[in-house]
Amino acid sequence: MKQIQKLLILTIVLMLGQATACAGGLRIVASLPALGQIAQGVAGEFAEVKVLAHVGQDPHFVPPKPTLARHLARADLLIAAGLGLETGWLPPLVDASRNDAIRPGGNGYLDGRSVLAEVLGKPQGKITRELGDIHPEGNPHWWMDPLNGVRLAQVIAERLSRLDPAHADAYRQRATNFAGEIHAHMHDWQTSLQAMSPLVAYHDSYLYLAQRFALHVSGFVEPKPGIEPSTSHLDALVDHIQQAHIQGVWLEPYHDSSIARKLCEVAHTPCRLMPDAVKGEGFAAYIDMFDLLAKGGE
Numbered sequence: 412m413k414q415i416q417k418l419l420i421l422t423i424v425l426m427l428g429q430a431t432a433c434a435g436g437l438r439i440v441a442s443l444p445a446l447g448q449i450a451q452g453v454a455g456e457f458a459e460v461k462v463l464a465h466v467g468q469d470p471h472f473v474p475p476k477p478t479l480a481r482h483l484a485r486a487d488l489l490i491a492a493g494l495g496l497e498t499g500w501l502p503p504l505v506d507a508s509r510n511d512a513i514r515p516g517g518n519g520y521l522d523g524r525s526v527l528a529e530v531l532g533k534p535q536g537k538i539t540r541e542l543g544d545i546h547p548e549g550n551p552h553w554w555m556d557p558l559n560g561v562r563l564a565q566v567i568a569e570r571l572s573r574l575d576p577a578h579a580d581a582y583r584q585r586a587t588n589f590a591g592e593i594h595a596h597m598h599d600w601q602t603s604l605q606a607m608s609p610l611v612a613y614h615d616s617y618l619y620l621a622q623r624f625a626l627h628v629s630g631f632v633e634p635k636p637g638i639e640p641s642t643s644h645l646d647a648l649v650d651h652i653q654q655a656h657i658q659g660v661w662l663e664p665y666h667d668s669s670i671a672r673k674l675c676e677v678a679h680t681p682c683r684l685m686p687d688a689v690k691g692e693g694f695a696a697y698i699d700m701f702d703l704l705a706k707g708g709e
């Protein structure tokens with residue numbers, strides 16, 4: 412009997428210990444679903460990951476609700492795309508959270524600048540956000556290159572190792588395993604994606620994806636990032652789609668699908684819904700996104 416009592420007490424002590432480890436674990440907030448999925452893959456059971464935007468939501472314009480500021484108030488680490496993508500909504504939320512640790516430059520903040528070897532799509536000449544260009548710091552859609560996803564995992568693993576040295580080996584091992592999984596898919600993704608090139612994109616969302624897989628994005632539905640097309644722009648685009656043998660128009664769930672569908676119908680080319688995140692957990696969901704893109708989306 413005494414043995415059983417001892418065992419029971421031991422079990423309870425172990426369970427309490429685990430509960431404490433969980434409650435005291437790291438809290439990560441990601442601005443966007445794909446970034447949160449990679450963070451979840453690296454952190455596993457050692458952190459709680461919250462994501463501010465949901466799958467299918469426009470990452471340039473997320474309604475800044477008080478709940479989101481509350482997530483940020485408790486965060487040890489904020490992961491954002493950066494490069495101005497979340498300028499319209501994330502800084503006010505960080506201000507409202509009163510959490511100085513997650514401000515840019517702090518130990519609790521990381522974005523594309525810590526990940527990218529090179530920022531693509533920097534506008535030449537005068538910066539013109541006033542004139543409608545919503546990407547004056549360069550193109551922020553960098554997680555659409557799977558190898559940038561791999562770099563993000565490595566950067567997160569290093570940052571978590573600093574915040575929580577006890578689990579450093581696990582974080583680094585997971586980032587390494589993820590790199591292996593991504594590399595195992597690259598050839599198949601490239602073959603499938605290249606069959607859909609050249610293409611026209613609604614918004615300049617696929618620059619990094621196109622560079623990685625040698626796809627040709629030869630026109631945009633938006634005349635400038637964030638600007639809706641005029642009728643004359645769409646007329647010119649129809650001619651271009653036909654003359655350049657465009658293999659489809661790519662759009663994301665938050666774009667005006669009626670404009671895109673009409674364009675595809677008139678120009679006799681497929682419209683492909685090519686999302687920047689899919690539902691799911693961890694690394695598997697990020698990999699699923701590229702599987703979906705390689706199938707032509709939806």
Ligand SMILES: [Zn+2]
Pocket residue numbers: 471546551552614615616636
């Ligand atoms: Zn954009």
